[in-house]
């Protein structure tokens with residue numbers, strides 16, 4: 001079984017305490033930093049951009065988990081400064097040529113993930129399994145922290161795991177993003193998720209003095 005990993009959702013962190021927050025994550029062994037890149041078109045919000053990504057890289061060696069919530073990412077990949085240690089999620093719904101986007105991502109040497117929104121059927125995945133290392137299953141409609149889980153996504157995550165088994169592709173990693181409480185994380189762990197995006201529902205709950213305990217609580221849910 002694959003190790004359960006925490007990907008800290010940086011849109012939930014406050015800039016004032018960024019350095020201390022990162023230090024806590026390093027000490028606690030947080031595996032990745034989840035960066036929500038938002039263009040105000042694909043999702044109704046603006047978010048973490050190129051300067052922020054560059055700044056974070058100068059602060060820490062923790063590998064990044066770039067979640068591109070942008071329309072037609074194929075024309076913007078070269079802006080981002082993708083590193084081979086990154087996970088890069090592009091959205092199924094963000095381009096009419098998803099397979100081509102995945103091809104264009106390959107030369108960066110990163111892990112290629114396909115993100116899918118709550119209402120996107122799982123058969124959208126079938127034709128691209130050969131081009132991806134992972135699937136990012138959105139448990140909420142992306143764009144904002146602090147939302148409630150879309151209930152149907154629980155069952156959907158289980159169905160995706162089933163699909164991967166059926167296709168003999170259990171090497172494909174399942175990430176889950178949105179309202180990942182310790183409780184939801186435990187349920188999703190049981191159906192095969194191994195990367196957990198941790199935001200206001202878990203590690204960023206309360207002020208910075210709580211983060212360590214929050215991380216340890218989530219950790220217990222995903223071992």
Ligand code: DX5
Pocket residue numbers: 009011012036067140141142143144145146147177178179180197198199200201202
């Ligand atoms: C969506 C985002 C949010 C958020 C996660 O793309 O990734 O889901 O930051 O944190 P929550 O939902 O716990 O506030």
Ligand code: ZN
Pocket residue numbers: 034035036067142177197
């Ligand atoms: Zn995200």
